[in-house]
Amino acid sequence: MFLLLACSPAFSADQASKSTFLSGIHKKNQISCADCHGKSLAVNDSETALNKNCVECHGTLEKLASKSKEHINPHNSHLGEVNCTTCHKGHGPSKAYCNYCHSFGMKIPAMGSAEQSNDKKWTQETSQKKSKKEKMKTESADVVVIGAGGAGYVASITAHDAGAKVILLEKMPITGGNSMLAAGGINAAATRFQKARSIQDDPAEMVKETMKGGREKNDPELVKVLAYRSSDAVDFLASLGADMTDLVRSGGVHADRTHRPVGGAAVGPHLVKVYRENAAKRKIDVRVNSEVVKILSDNNGTVTGVQVKGKHSGLYTIKAKAVIDTAGGFAANNELVGFYKPQFKETASSNQPGATGEGVVLAEKIGAKVIDMEQIQIHPTMGGETKVLISETVRGSGAILVNHAGKRFVNELTTRDKASAAIFEQPDKSAFLILGEDIRKSNVQIDGYIVLGLVQESDSIEGLASKMGVPAAALAATVDSYNKAFDAKNDPEFKRQDIPRKIAGPKYYSIWVKPGRHHTMGGVKINTEAQVISTKGTPVVGLYAAGEVTGGVHGWNRLGGNAITDTVVFGRIAGANAAKFIKQHTVKKP
Ligand code: MEZ
Numbered sequence: 060m061f062l063l064l065a066c067s068p069a070f071s072a073d074q075a076s077k078s079t080f081l082s083g084i085h086k087k088n089q090i091s092c093a094d095c096h097g098k099s100l101a102v103n104d105s106e107t108a109l110n111k112n113c114v115e116c117h118g119t120l121e122k123l124a125s126k127s128k129e130h131i132n133p134h135n136s137h138l139g140e141v142n143c144t145t146c147h148k149g150h151g152p153s154k155a156y157c158n159y160c161h162s163f164g165m166k167i168p169a170m171g172s173a174e175q176s177n178d179k180k181w182t183q184e185t186s187q188k189k190s191k192k193e194k195m196k197t198e199s200a201d202v203v204v205i206g207a208g209g210a211g212y213v214a215s216i217t218a219h220d221a222g223a224k225v226i227l228l229e230k231m232p233i234t235g236g237n238s239m240l241a242a243g244g245i246n247a248a249a250t251r252f253q254k255a256r257s258i259q260d261d262p263a264e265m266v267k268e269t270m271k272g273g274r275e276k277n278d279p280e281l282v283k284v285l286a287y288r289s290s291d292a293v294d295f296l297a298s299l300g301a302d303m304t305d306l307v308r309s310g311g312v313h314a315d316r317t318h319r320p321v322g323g324a325a326v327g328p329h330l331v332k333v334y335r336e337n338a339a340k341r342k343i344d345v346r347v348n349s350e351v352v353k354i355l356s357d358n359n360g361t362v363t364g365v366q367v368k369g370k371h372s373g374l375y376t377i378k379a380k381a382v383i384d385t386a387g388g389f390a391a392n393n394e395l396v397g398f399y400k401p402q403f404k405e406t407a408s409s410n411q412p413g414a415t416g417e418g419v420v421l422a423e424k425i426g427a428k429v430i431d432m433e434q435i436q437i438h439p440t441m442g443g444e445t446k447v448l449i450s451e452t453v454r455g456s457g458a459i460l461v462n463h464a465g466k467r468f469v470n471e472l473t474t475r476d477k478a479s480a481a482i483f484e485q486p487d488k489s490a491f492l493i494l495g496e497d498i499r500k501s502n503v504q505i506d507g508y509i510v511l512g513l514v515q516e517s518d519s520i521e522g523l524a525s526k527m528g529v530p531a532a533a534l535a536a537t538v539d540s541y542n543k544a545f546d547a548k549n550d551p552e553f554k555r556q557d558i559p560r561k562i563a564g565p566k567y568y569s570i571w572v573k574p575g576r577h578h579t580m581g582g583v584k585i586n587t588e589a590q591v592i593s594t595k596g597t598p599v600v601g602l603y604a605a606g607e608v609t610g611g612v613h614g615w616n617r618l619g620g621n622a623i624t625d626t627v628v629f630g631r632i633a634g635a636n637a638a639k640f641i642k643q644h645t646v647k648k649p
Pocket residue numbers: 241242243244309448449450451452618619620621622623
């Protein structure tokens with residue numbers, strides 16, 4: 060969908076040259092509207108041509124990144140290959156996307172000033188003009204997927220490979236959703252990677268532990284599908300080119316089941332890169348800045364498509380025989396969280412800014428049943444006062460949790476609900492992770508936390524204790540007794556089953572942590588075929604859902620590492636079934 064942009068009466072070249080935004084800066088440098096927008100001055104919602112022109116003039120992200128010696132480099136971030144226009148705006152204030160989650164105080168050119176009102180007026184005039192004059196456009200696809208996070212990509216790739224024409228829509232300026240931020244890995248039982256390391260595991264154990272972790276409130280049929288198809292899910296990822304060869308243990312399980320890239324790199328950025336490449340290779344139509352505002356259905360309640368609000372194209376319709384809702388959860392939505400769990404409203408969220416729950420509302424409006432909405436997961440370890448998640452894999456790699464008295468207070472690998480509750484009981488409702496050199500080396504993400512300034516280090520436990528402000532003798536005794544538990548393979552005090560490494564020098568590290576909102580377990584009810592279930596208890600015909608937008612898989616508490624499994628297992632089922640459904644309902648011409 061294209062909208063003709065102006066150097067027009069609505070926004071003249073003269074106005075552009077006065078603007079303090081990039082349009083003005085470009086004009087002053089004799090760069091015309093057409094130089095950025097192309098001859099036709101058309102701009103699609105994904106801003107494809109604009110971004111191509113940015114790269115032609117300024118270079119690729121990689122080239123721009125190489126010009127900076129800074130550790131924190133906005134052109135080389137965990138968000139991967141993103142559009143330049145994600146941060147740099149021609150006709151509005153530019154803003155570094157990093158600043159939504161981090162507080163780097165990152166400066167960006169053309170942050171805008173007094174001319175802002177002019178540009179705002181122009182944007183409003185243009186969209187009003189369009190809405191009055193133009194008839195709403197209609198396109199068609201076999202399958203529309205709402206939300207380009209992990210589940211959305213997996214569903215799109217699967218539906219495409221089964222022969223469907225797919226359009227994948229993302230309301231945010233970048234794809235990846237919460238999957239992009241996933242630090243830990245993907246849980247899967249009895250995989251070839253586990254077998255290669257002689258790790259004994261079994262889907263039946265995964266079912267048992269997932270149910271126990273979810274306080275037996277999960278839908279047991281969904282959990283069976285999750286566990287018994289988890290090994291296939293890892294093979295599917297490997298077939299796309301992902302590296303899931305490293306293994307670590309997450310909370311609440313008896314085996315090293317969390318698969319991740321070698322060296323312990325964060326799983327999310329790696330997977331999203333693989334997904335983006337696979338979607339591009341297949342020429343799947345992926346559109347950012349494209350928000351679904353309505354799921355359309357006929358008089359019988361059968362889904363017929365979606366209405367989309369494009370950043371530039373405004374409202375339009377895509378007719379489709381099947382719609383897959385993979386729009387994610389709502390842990391970034393303060394209002395919705397406050398509504399369901401007022402006590403969590405002020406808690407920091409680890410989620411990307413787009414995790415605001417519209418997918419649940421869209422489905423509910425056409426009759427979907429919604430369950431467990433008040434079940435909001437608090438992750439025990441977010442970095443102090445930040446929105447940065449300190450991965451559970453840090454504890455899985457051997458780190459311990461201590462309180463302000465320098466003492467352990469919980470089995471670090473218990474389930475998240477219990478670990479968070481234990482931290483909330485400590486003075487200041489916060490704690491410290493303590494680790495040594497081997498643990499740091501085993502998990503490359505810790506180096507990232509060091510770069511972010513979240514880690515304190517010292518050559519001795521006593522030195523570390525003094526930096527943390529905790530009693531040195533108590534911390535030294537805690538570390539000593541933990542190391543003895545490692546030697547004895549027995550942790551009498553907290554019954555931690557897996558102690559993979561000692562806490563040993565030459566350097567010792569601590570990270571101050573507080574619990575924060577991480578995952579919403581509730582959402583749209585689905586069955587084992589990933590069909591959305593209505594309030595009447597029957598499937599909403601043509602509507603499928605997968606990932607965090609759904610409820611039931613994780614019960615009242617999700618196990619670390621099960622979210623990616625959910626997105627891959629149910630994303631695949633949704634994609635395959637949507638493609639099958641459209642084939643069954645496509646009338647062949649004689
Ligand atoms: O599944 C998760 O949420 C996870 C493993 C997070 C993490 O702590 O790394």
